[in-house]
Amino acid sequence: MKKIILIIAASLTIMGASNVSWARVKPKITILATGGTIAGRAESATQAAYIPGVISIEEIIATVPGIKNLADLEGIQICNISSQNMTQSIWLKLCKTIDSLFTTDSADGVVITHGTDTMEETAYFLSLTVRHDKPIVLTGSMRPSSSLSADGPFNLFNAVALAASSDAKGRGAMIVMNDYILSADDVEKSHTINTDAFSSPNLGPLGYMRDGLPHFFRVSGVRHTTKSEFDIGNLLTLPKVEIVYGYAFSDATAMRAFAENGTKGIVIAGVGHGNYNREYAAEMERGYKSGVRYVRSARIHKGGVDSAAEEFDQRHPVSGLKSPQKARILLMLALTKSNDSNEIQRIFNQY
Numbered sequence: 001m002k003k004i005i006l007i008i009a010a011s012l013t014i015m016g017a018s019n020v021s022w023a024r025v026k027p028k029i030t031i032l033a034t035g036g037t038i039a040g041r042a043e044s045a046t047q048a049a050y051i052p053g054v055i056s057i058e059e060i061i062a063t064v065p066g067i068k069n070l071a072d073l074e075g076i077q078i079c080n081i082s083s084q085n086m087t088q089s090i091w092l093k094l095c096k097t098i099d100s101l102f103t104t105d106s107a108d109g110v111v112i113t114h115g116t117d118t119m120e121e122t123a124y125f126l127s128l129t130v131r132h133d134k135p136i137v138l139t140g141s142m143r144p145s146s147s148l149s150a151d152g153p154f155n156l157f158n159a160v161a162l163a164a165s166s167d168a169k170g171r172g173a174m175i176v177m178n179d180y181i182l183s184a185d186d187v188e189k190s191h192t193i194n195t196d197a198f199s200s201p202n203l204g205p206l207g208y209m210r211d212g213l214p215h216f217f218r219v220s221g222v223r224h225t226t227k228s229e230f231d232i233g234n235l236l237t238l239p240k241v242e243i244v245y246g247y248a249f250s251d252a253t254a255m256r257a258f259a260e261n262g263t264k265g266i267v268i269a270g271v272g273h274g275n276y277n278r279e280y281a282a283e284m285e286r287g288y289k290s291g292v293r294y295v296r297s298a299r300i301h302k303g304g305v306d307s308a309a310e311e312f313d314q315r316h317p318v319s320g321l322k323s324p325q326k327a328r329i330l331l332m333l334a335l336t337k338s339n340d341s342n343e344i345q346r347i348f349n350q351y
């Protein structure tokens with residue numbers, strides 16, 4: 001009799017377990033804080049002026065009700081700066097910290113809180129250099145944490161919810177702002193003050209967040225993370241690459257000065273379809289012979305630059321859909337592999 005009771009009890013337990021999900025262990029999400037407006041404070045809830053990078057990640061997390069239901073959270077304060085002051089040493093530290101968290105299985109995903117001014121650049125750099133498929137999600141805010149209707153708390157909630165989602169793996173680094181999910185390779189900040197400040201002008205968002213869940217329209221079409229060929233593990237500094245802007249009767253003084261001061265690559269934010277004037281062309285001819293490599297991008301946000309450009313000179317690769325600031329990052333990494341123009345163009349065609 002006793003044996004029958006034990007078998008029945010065991011069966012009920014198994015049945016009970018089969019129709020309710022096991023108590024899922026929550027994902028482990030690490031939030032790496034770097035500063036920005038999301039960590040900013042103003043003197044009043046309606047004042048536009050504020051000081052970015054003054055509150056800690058613990059204080060930021062405390063402003064988000066329910067966020068701890070999404071994941072087991074750990075906050076690490078990497079720095080607390082305005083992102084116009086971002087440095088390559090912080091980039092390298094972020095890359096190595098994320099690599100270590102993923103390699104040691106200390107996190108199932110990473111969220112980075114970041115100033116919005118250069119967030120798109122950090123996102124792209126990490127998408128090209130972190131060789132893991134676990135989610136990397138960046139977010140920030142356009143209003144300080146002290147603001148009436150601050151946007152940071154919901155952006156952070158959405159970023160953690162995305163990073164905790166099993167559907168977020170393998171998509172490259174992403175930015176979550178104003179409910180949109182945007183891909184690191186084509187996102188840009190496209191408004192100086194509005195909370196709807198980020199867009200992907202050529203390809204549109206990857207998807208959106210709703211009720212704490214991601215809804216994806218598409219995947220990124222370029223190489224990233226586990227498909228990237230760039231290994232910066234032993235790099236202490238990145239090759240110096242700068243950008244020069246194109247405009248009516250621009251002269252080549254700045255371009256020449258860059259070339260004469262250790263710059264290995266120069267991106268031209270050209271007029272129209274990546275065009276530049278005779279002064280630039282003459283300086284590019286001179287600089288190319290001295291080893292500087294040039295990439296043609298455009299100051300225009302849509303359409304990109306392809307090789308069917310006017311006066312195409314194949315010694316100077318074209319950026320495709322990469323904005324000048326994204327082309328600069330890719331050229332930095334390309335120059336760690338080669339300064340051959342055809343090889344650089346291959347890289348721009350693939351990333």
Ligand code: DGL
Nearest residue numbers: 036037082083115116117
């Ligand atoms: N100083 C700007 C930055 O840290 C503030 C912009 C923001 O974070 O929204 O990028």
